[in-house]
Amino acid sequence: ILHTVLHKLRKTAMAEPPVVIWEQEVRSLLHYRDLIPSLEVALGKFSSRDSAEVIQPVRSTIPLQKHSGFMGLMPTYMERDGILTTKFVCFYKRQEGSALPAVQASVVLLDPENGNLKAVMDGEVITATRTAAVSAISAKLLMRPGAEVLAILGTGKQAQSHYTVFTEMFSFKEVRVWSRMREGVERFIQSVGGPVKGCASVEEAVRGADVIVTVTGSTEPVLYSQWITPGAHVAAVGACRPDWRELDDVLMKDAIVYVDSREGAMTESGDIILSGAEVFAELGDVINGSKAAHRERTTVFKSLGMGVEDAVSAQLVFDQWKDKK
Template sequence: IDMAEPPVIIWEQEVESVLRYRDLVPRLEDALGKFSRRDSAEVLQPVRTAVPLQKHSGFMGLMPTYMENDGVLSTKFVCFYKREKGSTLPAVRATVVLLDPECGNIKAVMDGEVITAMRTAAVSAISAKLLMAPGAEVLAILGTGTQALSHLNVFTEMFSFKEVRVWSRTKEKVERFVRSAGGGVRGCGSAEEAARGADVIVTVTGSTEPVLYGQWVKAGAHVAAVGACRPDWRELDDVLMKSAVVYADSREGALSESGDVILSGAEVFAELGDVINGTKPAEREKTTVFKSLGMGVEDAVSAQLVFDQWTSKETKP
């Protein structure tokens, strides 16, 4: 009988040490393009399952994905919680499991928070690469959490902005973020101050109500909206959603999970993968919104990359 190797465990520090944006971005572009072709031999990605955890004001999401041609099978387990202000408990916990599609055994269990933070930021950066105006100079980040930091990292690695601004509801968090960013980031007293005149605006908040208003957003700006992943949560107002050309990672995901899309009644013009595949245009000169919800296929290729890098590191003398 086949004695499968026990799964390897690749935890936070190790994931961080092997995962690089320069390797991750091309794999994600490839995955987004494959997803948008809707070929079941390329990507099988059921809609994510959510299990409510009523007692703990949270839910567990399951995100399984199978990439038949690439031989990648994975599932991400992610638990979200609505935490009270001042709570020290984590709002998100994630774990990615990589399986052998042929034998069904688990190859690796890995920390999903680093993967989630990095793949999400990398996909937003891909949206900016495709949709922001040429010569964009000012980046604004609304939010100061883990995602804000990963977005800052990949956006400054891939593009050269002349100015980076950040805002959060909590003044101390803005100050802490500016310090941890190590210079080059300007803290703003209001979301409006951060957003006005910005060429690229990233919203990575835990807000359930709009924090970014269309009247502040300059014509031709690109907005990457990352928070508000529930049908009744929002980060952007109707004015912005209605006036922008809206792109998403997944059309179905946006129509079933994004309050910004559902409640505004905005039309999803295209998926990022459609732009990557050349089947839909990148409307760079118009105001664009990329609504990111996150997809299992993004975790699948990220986990496979981590596993590949980790394995080659382990086998080196």
């Protein structure tokens, strides 16, 4: 017994001090070619509901009423993979043209055996990258073959990360973008370094589009069913609160709706809660083969983001950082 106690004390005492991995280094270490296969495996594990694979409660939130925001806490434990993480993320409803960030996030990686902190890393890059990667996975599974036109509603960081991964993974002939502010569209076109058509209205952007990504800060619907070509795929990323919307009721009820987490969607998604739409499946169900991918129908993937996505991303960053060192 004494030997065991001393061994554990020695291990704790010898634990290396936590590392801090800043934004630019996270960006240099996190690549879609590595992340997407890891996320597909993680989504399948989550949907298997095996507690030895993933333990992830629904995100808990604290309102920041004075600042028109809220803080979310997203812990995850992957027992078989030996990954224990928590993300702290603050969301804000900013005024148009505000210079303040809409999202701020940090991810902490811990040793599940000892409980000591292994790393603290920038969470904004992880959030933007893994969210875009999961949206791309949804398109890979659900968009119809031969898709040619991509429309992006929104021009913030999530719009940029989605543009990057969607143009890397797929061969769209045309990419369109819309924002409420013309300056946002111009800034987006200049920043992405690829061919993009700026659109003056949502309808102009989505008419005839095969894939539509909504990454707006809207609290009311901006995308309406009558503008969408039957069989289009929508990756709905904004509206992460139960009283926020991006899509109208008709679209939500007519489409086949997929989510990352059923529990999360029924708690946090205003698009689902307020429309009364039925959730058909999680992406992990499609990956596991337990639910069908209805490519021939109009599909909506409602993304809310999950702790397991952050956990896989953070572990990948940490492993890459160790290899680099």
